[in-house]
Amino acid sequence: MPETLNLSKSQIVARSLSQMNAELTEHAWTARQKLALTCRILFDGGHDSGLAGQITCRAEDPDTFYTQPFGHGFDEITESNLLVVDQDLRTLDGKGMPNPANRFHTWVYRARPDVNCIIHTHPLHVSALSMLEVPLQVSHMDMTPLFDDCAFLEKWPGIPVGNEEGEIISSALGDKRAVLLAHHGMLVTGKTIEEACTLALLMERAARMQLIAMQAGAIQPIEAQLAKEAHDWTSTPKRHAVNFAYYARRALREHADCLK
Template structure:
């Protein structure tokens, strides 16, 4: 493994632990994948361990575009097609994540549009896609391709009664998209539970917010915050 890939996988491991810390934990489920820079396939978190237990490069397996192991040890997730099919459909995606955060998974069961009632929803750059082909595992290339189609050009997609998938051009951007979607869903669910009327960000103001998170300095600033928060928490695993 060359030094560049090793560095990326260390950050990917940290991304897994940040997701755990921020409410994306679900037993040993949930995974991040990183596009191999040499075009061989995807480096995917190994199965059988929690997001919080991912410590470094040894916890990732390199798969080719057909899901065959090229490098690394450990079990392979049945949902590897999430990563391969999205990355084949979206050349701009370098990192892809899938998790089951509580509020976003609940929101996926509703026939309600996610509205920009908070900055987090605006930071997504647009509404999440909706995937409804199955509520089960995305364990075939056909289902992975369907998920990629539902994602489209968006940064996130809600998977009916299942969870979410989120993407980015870097570890930081991908993880932030997952965190923001969960917070945006939590905010709207809270408002809906009051049965009171509420307002979304006016379209004229939304235009100024859309895409802000894609600004590299802001991504770096937010990601550094989560890194500091994680380091201070010193999770004991």
């Protein structure tokens, strides 16, 4: 008789996590390479909106971070054209200037030492949902990484280039990993680039699903305890790394130039 048929769910979960950590390997991309790949992944995932949106991650020196040069779309970012900037948005390495809206990233980093990557975009379905001034509703298993982990800023504070907007957005985010910004877009954070990338793709899909479901009827909630269990099951560093590796392989088939 198979030895696992009498195991409890918690035992099987622990066994599976141990197996994933032991057997699944992670790709040794640099931070620059991961950011360039993420830009192409986001472009393919519908997150492009002209020059709107930024991605940043903490760099090696304290109080500095990598970001894309202003004037470049996500589909034009390579590991070689990324910038290193300080908290005053002065370019320390690279050619060009950052998006002035990066200012509110500095406020998030200051408030959240656990955050190492921030993605802010205006994808179509998230932006459409933001116009309704309603929170993101997580009511499907695939979206549970965002369950009780997506805040909501219900009023638009204006263009996010001032310190006031930085304080408002970082405060609205609180201790969550994501926030839906009314009349604006979305912001997700991660301890790693892989985590932030995964959540960004999920959030746009979740908004699209919510808009479709709202046309058919009232969205029914899922049981909170089960949703929290699914949230924790899918929110591990190994899962994030494996998800990212798949998205990266897919992106590299079309965007091999991003790693140069």
